[in-house]
Amino acid sequence: MDGGIYGGDIRIGDLTGNGVVDFVVYQSLGGMKPAFLGAFDIDGNPLWSIGRRDHTVADTDSGGLLQTISPDRPGPVAVTDLDGDGACEVLCLFVDEDMGPTSKWHLGDVRLLLLDGRTGQIKQEAAPGALRQCDAFADGELRISNFVHQRLLVADLSGAGHAGDVVVKVGKTLVALNSSFEVLWTYENRWNHYPKHAAYIPAVGDFDGDGRDEVNGGLFLLDHDGTVLWEEFVGDNMDSVLVEPWDDGGPARAIVSAGGMVLDGAGRRLFELGMEAVPHGQEIRCGRYHADSAEPELVIRYNGHHPDLLVAGRNGIRSRFRVDESPNNTGLETIHWNGDDGPDLIYSPAALWDGDGRRAVEFPDLPPPSGGRMGWYHCFPADVCGDGREEVVLYDPNRDHIYIYTQEPPRESVYGGYRHTSRQYNTRLID
Template sequence: MYRLLTVMCMLEGETNEESELETEALSMTAARKIPERIREQLICFPFSMNGQIFLVIGADTDEELQERTKEIHSSLTAFFEKEFGCSVISGVSRPFPRLKYLRTAYNECMETLRNTGRLHAAHSDITFYEDITRNDGIIGGYDFVIENSMMKAVNDGNGEEAAQLVDKFVNSLYNREIASHDRSFFLHRLVVSVLSVLSDAGLSANQIFKERSEDVFSKLNDFFERDKLKSYLNRCIIQPAVEALRQYRYNASSDILRSIMEIVREKRGDITLTECAERLNYANTQNFIRFFSKYENTTPGRYRKEHKKADSGIDDRYVPHQITCVTAYRLTGELLWQRGDSSGRPGSFGSDFPAQIYDIDGDGYDEVMAGYALLDHNGQVLWFCRDLEDHADCLWVGDVNGDGKPEIAVGGSVTCLYSAEGEELWRYDGSVESQHIALGKFLPGRPGLQVAGLDRIPRGDGYKGQWDGKDGIFMLDCEGKELWKEDRQTKGWLTIVDGLYNWNGEGKDYILAYRRGGGVKPALYDGWGNTAVSFPEDGYVLHGDLFGRDKEDVIIYSEDTAWVFSGTPADLAEKPSGKPVPQVKRLYRSTLYPGGER
């Protein structure tokens, strides 16, 4: 078990730019001078950032971890008072099981420190994140913790976090059964806090909502259903605010800022901050850092590292994601909209980004599910999937639970199902890596649709000479419960699964699996994993209605040969009709990772 302890020096006097620099310098010095007896109790060497010192503490049990954290804080308090003549306050994250949750722990520490004043924390005091959540940060019924977090998310341009906070804020109002009058007041206050972030940056509400005839505040009172309120708050207020602020800051950046970014890209990140400052005739590197950070909301060092990583290859597994922009065009070539930064060099986009285009909410316009984000027909972010790692590998749309409305099935670090409004309906985490999924009526006697998936159990890596990976097919019911999982006895970890429908005219849905490796050739499997059809050739596979009979046929192809297979005989001597066979959406809109509609 681990906790992250964040320490902040408390200097006397007013807080200004000079005192902030002094605090940052003191923190850097203190981090290097922390006594050995304290460092021995830490998981890694302490480090400082933005005027705070971060320490990772580990122990075997929660109780032991709690006591060790308090002891370290007490020792640090004595150290700071003796060495620097100042007191400190500390914010502590919840316990977390693995170091990969360090970013979450960091956010919890920052939230704790921001709210210590509300808990009347004294100098040299320690506040645990549990104290914030136990108190809920709620004063007079209003959640100041979420308000502060929302303002920070909007200011940072973090639309995903802002969407999660909308979800949390609205759920809190309904779960606590806040009266209608108070609920209206709380919603108005949250929106005002968001608009204050824009106002501080030099933007007005009219610049954001000028195309909307309704009053955004009065509109908040029109929604009584939880999901509709979430959707309106996020889609019509929060996400437009995030995007408007990002665009405003980008457009407001000067020519010199654009020169900075061009230099970083030109050098592919291989340039120091001092060299970059000198090329732009900045004598003082610190002034250069402050200038850059003001407009880009990140430090030059982080920006340089991100671009260096992003250009090191097509697939960097996976930080940062190489796709930087989503663009929509009319079929005639006119630009519809663009979200993100398209100024990266060719080749910097990654390959791992499935997308589905579908009118998921029935408003007459297509939405775009791009990775873990759903965009509306204008490219505005409606919502993000939550608490998912890496990236989406596969996206399907279909009425899985049989309620008459389409849902979105997502395969990636886990398999999960989302409603059109962004509510997670269920999550299956019984796989290591849900690489592919497919929807179908694979088991006709069961309700809804089933979800067939492919789990990379131990992943191989051919680039590293690791060829011993193994995968397995699994099946979920419409509620996300596992029905079975393949116990594969052969090696092979690159299988692709897809749904194939009406193979032999009987109207059945089958699982198509190919690129299996280990000597296993392409095959069709029924809903219980039994082999229904085994094909005699190996290779990549395409499937579709080749003869216009409303039956799907299979093409297996290699570098020089294509084999065509059908579930029923076809008269190849029959003269073609001269009319093209209609193309289904799956065939004319294709990405590297299969997906589809059912």
């Protein structure tokens, strides 16, 4: 598919309600503040757009201009059915229309929007003070790495049985809002100094089975109402966290990259590889990567921004191996390539690997990545065909093409329609 002029970061979802995956591309002012969004279908046909790709304003930091470009990191845009009406919306932070000179290091001129997925029309907007007061500073110092990872997480904080609430971490602050964009609570994280920092992107899930989600920040766990369930510094480089089941039939657990640990809802360590085995836990994912494994396993990029991976189960490390070098050596993902029958495969740019480090799938006709810190193939795992197996959706945010790879030529007889889950609307992409 040729996205034409719509190069930038990507989100996916069924925007038109026809059972086929669509795409949202966006670009950000100064690489940080979304200022243009465009939607297009699987054939590359534009559906709608909002904002301007040529938007520029004066930069109060440098004295130059902030331009609308591909985002510095995957940012605050999500495709989800936030209001529960059965149709997907686009949830995003977006610059004020009348903004003047600005800095990329604060949200003082940014709104929260909910856009109709079919038309791009604004259904709802708000500019809560708790959000607009967020910036990149902690203890009087600019903390860039803690600020650039901004992601809107969709959660069920109210127990409505539907993920209609929003959690966003901006710098040191977490802000939770309900589906009407009313602020529910805020939390100030006290670990902001590299490498002693909380997760750049938290994860959400129901730990206690009460039908309401908690927020896992790696060094803390927050209840649905923002109450602190536990806070503890458990290790350096808390770059990546998940909320996933770990025990057979058990509740969700906090899976964290620092030391390769699994924690329960009280912060107790159920499993730990340790800092010697995982000196710098850059990324962590969960799956079943061996055909003979009936239990969850972890895959960890254990040595920072390097191509070194390990796979571990409850009994310890099963394999260590190296994958291909990529510009940032990030982008790890679990792919349910074989459906429920498994085993899962591991994506690292840009191939699929099995649990023992063998290259299992290559992607034909995939051009070389553009290069640079973000110029590599980001991956969405998604059941595009609706047959119970996940396809691989790849994009380079500096290019204007999207590539979808499937296991075999699509057959109409097994096509069940695109399936949108939290693996897409709360996608990780990079940690």
